[in-house]
Amino acid sequence: xxxxxxxxxxxxxxxxxxxxxxxxxxxxxxxxxxxxxxxxxxxxxxxxxxxxxxxxxxxxxxxxxxxxxxxxxxxxxxxxxxxxxxxxxxxxxxxxxxxxxxxxxxxxxxxxxxxxxxxxxxxxxxxxxxxxxxxxxxxxxxxxxxxxxxxxxxx
Numbered sequence: 001x002x003x004x005x006x007x008x009x010x011x012x013x014x015x016x017x018x019x020x021x022x023x024x025x026x027x028x029x030x031x032x033x034x035x036x037x038x039x040x041x042x043x044x045x046x047x048x049x050x051x052x053x054x055x056x057x058x059x060x061x062x063x064x065x066x067x068x069x070x071x072x073x074x075x076x077x078x079x080x081x082x083x084x085x086x087x088x089x090x091x092x093x094x095x096x097x098x099x100x101x102x103x104x105x106x107x108x109x110x111x112x113x114x115x116x117x118x119x120x121x122x123x124x125x126x127x128x129x130x131x132x133x134x135x136x137x138x139x140x141x142x143x144x145x146x147x148x149x150x151x152x153x154x155x
Contacts, residue, residue, distance in 0.1 A: 005089040017087040026087065033080035040073030041137050044112060051119065051130035064120045067112075074109060097143045097150040104140035108133055 008014060017026050043066045050058060085092050092098045111133045119126035 001093075002090065005093050008086045008089040011086065013083075014086040014089070017083055026084075029080050029083050033077060033084060036073040036076030036080060037141075038073075040070050040077060041141070043070050043073070044108070044133060044137065047115065048130035048133045051115070051126040053127075060120070064116075067116050067120070070112065074112075077105075092147070095147055095150055097147045101140050101143035101147065104136045104143060108136035108140060111136060 017029060020026075047063050047066060049055065050060060050063060111129050115126050115129050115133070118124045119129070
C-alpha cells in the first residue's frame with residue numbers, strides 16, 4: 001500500500017499540484033473544494049433543518065430541485081478531494097482525522113441519497129435521517145479541519 005501511495009504522490013500531476021506555486025494549482029483546487037463543500041453542506045442543511053421542522057410553512061416538494069446542485073457539489077468535492085489527496089497521499093492516508101472525515105462524508109452521502117429516495121420520492125418522514133445527516137457533516141467538517149493539526153502530533 002505504501003508503494004501505491006508513494007507512486008501517487010510522485011506522479012507528475014501530484015508534484016505539479018504540490019510544488020508549482022501557481023494560483024491555478026493547489027490554491028484553485030482548494031478553492032473549488034471549499035465551493036463544492038459549501039454548496040453541498042449548505043443546501044443539505046437547509047433540507048435537513050426543514051425536515052426537522054424549521055420553516056415548516058415552506059413546502060418540501062420544491063426543495064427537491066436542490067438535489068441536483070447538492071450532487072454537483074458532491075462530485076466537485078470528490079474530484080478536488082482526490083487531487084488534494086494525491087498531492088500528499090502518504091500523509092493523508094496515515095492521518096486518523098482523514099479516515100474519520102471520509103467515513104463521515106460517505107455516511108452523509110448515503111443519508112442524502114436515502115432522504116432523496118425515501119422522503120422526497122417515497123413520502124416518508126425524515127427527521128432521524130436529517131438529524132443524523134447534520135451530525136455526520138459536523139464530524140466531517142471538524143475532522144477535515146483537524147487534519148492539519150492531528151498529523152503534526154502523530155507523524
